[in-house]
Structures are given as structure tokens and as C-alpha cells.
Amino acid sequence: MTTFQDLGLSPRLLTALAKTTLTTPTPIQAQAIPHIMQGRDLMGLAQTGTGKTAAFGLPLLHRLLDIGHPPGPRKVRALILAPTRELVTQISKNLEVFTKGTPVKVTTVVGGASLFRQSQALAKGSDVLVATPGRLIDLLERSDVFLDDCGYLVLDEADHMLDMGFIHSLRKIAKYIPLKRQTMLFSATMPKDIEDLAGTYLRDPVKVQVSPPGKPADKIVQGVHYIPQGDKAKLLEEYLKKHPTEQALVFGRTKHGSEKLMKLLVTWGFKAGSIHGNKSQGQRDRTLTEFRNGDLDVLVATDVAARGIDIPGVRHVYNYDMPNVPENYVHRIGRTARAGAEGTAVAFCAPAEMGELQAVEKLLKKPLPVLGGAPWAADIVAAAPKPGQNRGQRPGGRPGGKPQGQKPQGQKPQGAKPHGAKPQGRPGGNAAARPAAAKPMGGGGSPQRRKAAPTR
Secondary structure: OOOOOOOOOOHHHHHHHHOOOOOOOOHHHHHHHHHHHOOOOEEEEOOOOOOHHHHHHHHHHHHHHOOOOOOOOOEEEEEEEOOOHHHHHHHHHHHHHHOOOOOOOEEEEOOOOOHHHHHHHHOOOEEEEEEOHHHHHHHHHOOOOEOOOOOEEEEOOHHHHHHOOOHHHHHHHHOOOOOOOEEEEEEOOOOHHHHHHHHHHOOOOEEEEOOOOOOOOOOEEEEEEEOOHHHHHHHHHHHHHHOOOOEEEEEOOOHHHHHHHHHHHHHOOOOEEEEOOOOOHHHHHHHHHHHHOOOOOEEEEOHHHHOOOOOOOEEEEEEOOOOOOHHHHHHHHOOOOHHHOOEEEEEEEOHHHHHHHHHHHHHHOOOOOEEEOOOOOHHHHHHOOOOOOOOOOOOOOOOOOOOOOOOOOOOOOOOOOOOOOOOOOOOOOOHHHOOOOOOOOOOOOOOOOOOOOOOO
16 A cells, blocks of 8 residues: 655655644545656646645645745745635645645735735745636736746646636736746546646646546435426425534525525524625635534535535535536535545436536436436426526516516516626525426526636
């Protein structure tokens, strides 16, 4: 059996590891660490929860420890880019555990936090900078940080970085980094655009793959429940009541819809919180801390905010809304069954989400077991409102008026939200007052790879 000592890591890192729960390397760590220590560019493919942070973090720190002198003012030696604030924070915390007792300095910069304080933190330089792309560009354009001495670049969760539209940010950042560098790219899935990205930024890379791309953790019990959109909230309540002492993650599609669902769960007596792009970084950090400490039983999140949630206690994941991008399904359910634990993942599928479900099953190369209901008939799917229709309105519309989902000239349609509110589907309420195929939030056609707005 391979040990961390066998990998040739610095004694100082081994001392720090001895104080953690990490005893033996995971497969991705055992395969990636030797190549990175040899200075090779690397493409790592592994599902979430397999220890990717240590796979690139430990050999990177090993190489930095050999330098022996501090970085210059506002200089950075190694840059780690991740798509979300939560993931950046998670990576930094792990690195700080590994660097305890060493002179290596780790700095974190994310959007939603004080730009001035981050600039101050970078004033004396940093060995490792962990950042979201948007905030890093802010600092680069202000000359608050310089990357001309950066010899290491890590792109973590690269597939999701592309989904969020960060490709232009990556191109801009790459211009500041010397071509002579070691580059590592890690991803849970391997779509074609990841191959293109690797071809652009990696030189003769070693490819390390410990499980087929897109394959969820084997210990996750998965299933799908066919349910009208308007009945999903009550179904979620039933599922949550089956395991009152176990933590659950619920994934919504929109920020407003996720917040509304969370508030509904609170009124039903659940200890629930939410994280999404409309929350400040402080709010997100506090909610995650409460969830990690067990003060919250249910966390409602969007895809953008959920990256970086590494909480071993999560036993259940509910896809309240099916993901637009099928690869995101793998990331979502990967929030459970962490570090070898067991978990369950249930998808709620409304008529308009059959296309999204079929895309997920195509990615998994197998159908999800049916836990309730039955696959929607083609005529019901065809009649289901498409994305953008019937959101934020009461069923039934206005007699004699414009069709639902269209705004009459010069007046607001009945049931419309106040000016400035974002339309979305109703997560709960009186399901009996809705028609059977109530206001889905998904699309009925085959889903395409859609890009979300970058979150700095």
C-alpha cells in the first residue's frame, strides 16, 4: 500500500499530515503527486470527494518549500483558480492545514469581500494565491498583484469554470503569467471544451484518471421521482421528514426560487438556510458554518454557490430542479458520500424537465431507478410551459386577456411580481390549487450546455 512517505513529500508536510485524518493517499493523490513533484504538466480527472485538493496542493507546497526565501512585494509564486467563493475558501483552508509550521503563505481573494483588505494582504507577496477569476482580474488591473514570477498555475473544477463563462477571464489572466510554468488542470468531467482548454494551456501533460468522467460515487443510491412542479415542495417535505436527524442538500435552479423554497421550509419547521449568488460572502460563510456545525439540517443552494461544499455529514441530496447542464448533476450528488461515506440522491422531474433527465441518464449511461410516479407522456411534455413561460404568475391567468407568460401593453399581467423582481416558479404553496402539470422551471427539449453569469 502506498503511503505519503513513499511519495517523497517534505518531512514538514508529513508532520502536518500526521495531525490530520489523512492516513493513506487516495487513488488520485497516489497517481498525481509523483508527476507534479517531477515538474510535469498534469490533467487530473476524478469525481468530487476524491481528494483532488491534496493531489495538487501537497506536491505544489513541496516544491515551494525548496525555494527558501519569501516572495517579493505583491508577487505570487503559485496561482490556484477555482470557479466559486466556497471552493476557493475550501482549498485555502486545506492548504493552511498542510502549511502549518512552515513559512509558506497562502492568500485568498474572492468577490463579495473587501477589495482594500485583499490588496493589503497581497502587499507583502504570497507563496500561494487562491482566487476566483473575476476578483483576480480586479486586482491585476489595479496593479495590486503581479504574476510575472508565478511558476505554477492550477485550474480546479475546470469544467464548471467553463460552464460559468470564465473562459474569457482565463485568457486574460494567462497573459499575466509566464509561459515557462507548470500547469495543472483538474476536472470531474471531460467534455470536449476541457480537452480544448488543456490543449491551450498545458504542455505535453500527463493524464491521470481514477474513474470514468461523469461517474458518480459508487456508494450513492440514486433515483428519480416524477412529480408536477407545483407539488415538489410537499414531496420534499415528505422526504425530509423521513430522516429528521440527517443533513440534506437541496438544489434549485434560480437564486430567487431557492431563497423562496428555503423560507417555505423554515415556515414548516425545518432548520434551513440558503446560499446563492444574491448572498454576500459573509452571509454564505455564516450559513455554511452553521450547516457544517449541525445548526442547520437543510441547505438550499444553486449550482454556482454549491461548489466547494465539503461537509462529510451530508447524507441526502435532492435535485429539486433538474440541472440545465447534465454534468452538474454529477457535481451536485457528489456533495454526499464524501470520503467513502454512503449517501442518497433523489431527482424531482416535472414534465418540462424530461429533456434534462434524459441528458443526465445519457451521461450516466443508465436510467435512474424510479422512486415514484411514472415517466411523463409525450403529449404532457409537449404541453408543459417552456423556460420563461408562466413564471411568477398564478395558474389560470386572466380571463379574456393575453395568454399567460405574455405581458399586455401598458399594464402588468395579473399576479405579476413587483417591478424589479425576478420571475421564477413557485416552490410551494397550495398544490391543490394548481393544475396537474403546474409551472415547471425546466425546459422540455434537449438541454444544451448553457453558460451562467460569472460570480466574482
